[in-house]
Amino acid sequence: xxxxxxxxxxxxxxxxxxxxxxxxxxxxxxxxxxxxxxxxxxxxxxxxxxxxxxxxxxxxxxxxxxxxxxxxxxxxxxxxxxxxxxxxxxxxxxxxxxxxxxxxxxxxxxxxxxxxxx
Amino acid sequence: xxxxxxxxxxxxxxxxxxxxxxxxxxxxxxxxxxxxxxxxxxxxxxxxxxxxxxxxxxxxxxxxxxxxxxxxxxxxxxxxxxxxxxxxxxxxxxxxxxxxxxxxxxxxxxxxxxxxxxxxxxxxxxxxxxxxxx
Numbered sequence: 001x002x003x004x005x006x007x008x009x010x011x012x013x014x015x016x017x018x019x020x021x022x023x024x025x026x027x028x029x030x031x032x033x034x035x036x037x038x039x040x041x042x043x044x045x046x047x048x049x050x051x052x053x054x055x056x057x058x059x060x061x062x063x064x065x066x067x068x069x070x071x072x073x074x075x076x077x078x079x080x081x082x083x084x085x086x087x088x089x090x091x092x093x094x095x096x097x098x099x100x101x102x103x104x105x106x107x108x109x110x111x112x113x114x115x116x117x118x
Numbered sequence: 119x120x121x122x123x124x125x126x127x128x129x130x131x132x133x134x135x136x137x138x139x140x141x142x143x144x145x146x147x148x149x150x151x152x153x154x155x156x157x158x159x160x161x162x163x164x165x166x167x168x169x170x171x172x173x174x175x176x177x178x179x180x181x182x183x184x185x186x187x188x189x190x191x192x193x194x195x196x197x198x199x200x201x202x203x204x205x206x207x208x209x210x211x212x213x214x215x216x217x218x219x220x221x222x223x224x225x226x227x228x229x230x231x232x233x234x235x236x237x238x239x240x241x242x243x244x245x246x247x248x249x250x251x252x
Contacts, residue, residue, distance in 0.1 A: 015247075022243070026125045026236050032133030032229050033139075034168040040176040066176055081209040083232065094239050101246055108251040 009109065011103045013051045016058045017044065018097040025090045026068075028081050035077040039069035039086065125240045127232040128179040131171070138166045138182045143223045150214040155202040160192030161212035163219070175187040190215055 004012050021042055030039040047065035051058050071080040146163045154160040166185050172178035190213040198207030 022240065023123075023125050023128065026128045026240070027172075029232050029236055030128045030179055031168075031170055031180050032232065033136075034170050034180050037178070038149065042176075054226065058125050085234070087235075090236065093120045094243060096165075097243055101243075101250060103208060104250060108229070112251075 008049070008104060008107055010052055011107065013056075013058060013061075014048060015097070015100045015104065017042070017047050017051060017061065018063055018093060018100055020058065021093050022090070022097065024065050024066075025086055025093060026085045029083075029090065031079075032081045032083055032086070033079070034083055037079050037081060039071075039081045040066055041069055041089070042066050123173060123177050123179055126237065128177070129237045129240075131179040131181060133233045133237075135166070135180045135182050136167060136226050136233065138185070138233040139168075139226040140223065140230070142166050142185060143219050143226065144215045146219045147216065149212050150216050150219070153200065153202055154192070154210045154212070155204055156198055157192055157210050158196070160210035161214065162176070162192065163188040163190050163212075163214045188213070 021044065024041055028039040029115065031039075042062060042065040044065070050056050050064050051061035054055040060095075069080055069082075070086070071082055072085070073082070122165050142164050149161040152161045164185050165188050166182040168180050169183040170178050171181050192210040192213040195211055196207055197203055197209050200209045203209050
């Protein structure tokens with residue numbers, strides 16, 4: 001177990017994955033009107049499980065957990081971005097990013113207090 | 119481009135693409151009432167062509183690969199009193215579908231707003247991350 005993992009536990013990798021997912025969803029939103037664009041996303045649970053197992057990396061986890069979005073109503077130009085879906089997931093992911101941040105904040109406070117010996 | 123795309127690149131370039139689209143719509147609407155003396159001179163609606171730019175799977179932004187002239191035909195109108203009328207007394211109205219342009223305008227502005235929202239959210243998340251542990 002690396003130093004980073006023992007300091008931050010699951011939250012370090014979770015934050016990296018949340019940030020990567022934010023980029024994926026931003027790409028989908030950016031391409032909302034590009035004909036033929038296929039929206040992609042990651043299965044977050046699977047990605048986190050893969051990243052936190054032995055010798056697991058964030059990049060490897062992204063590769064294994066990435067998939068294409070199945071549209072609720074396919075559009076005629078082959079674009080599979082649905083604004084309602086993407087925006088909901090983006091908001092959800094942003095909130096969960098904040099949650100992970102506050103977990104990290106708690107860890108950091110604990111460590112700082114232990115170091116000070118108060 | 120070697121540097122990996124950040125969310126700021128992704129949304130920023132998507133915003134410029136939507137702006138090109140908004141400009142094209144503005145040109146089309148401005149020329150919607152234009153009259154020409156021949157079919158060849160008549161104004162035709164212009165449209166940007168969007169294309170995905172991607173470096174690694176899933177991370178992609180958008181660019182305008184070209185701006186093409188649409189095939190909406192110019193409409194012939196018989197108006198002998200018009201100063202531009204040809205020898206048959208016909209003039210050509212610009213080939214612009216105004217309702218389609220208005221719909222396009224609303225869609226482009228909505229998507230621009232969506233990208234601004236993405237940027238704002240990302241910016242505040244990044245600032246919160248920087249403040250971590252302070």
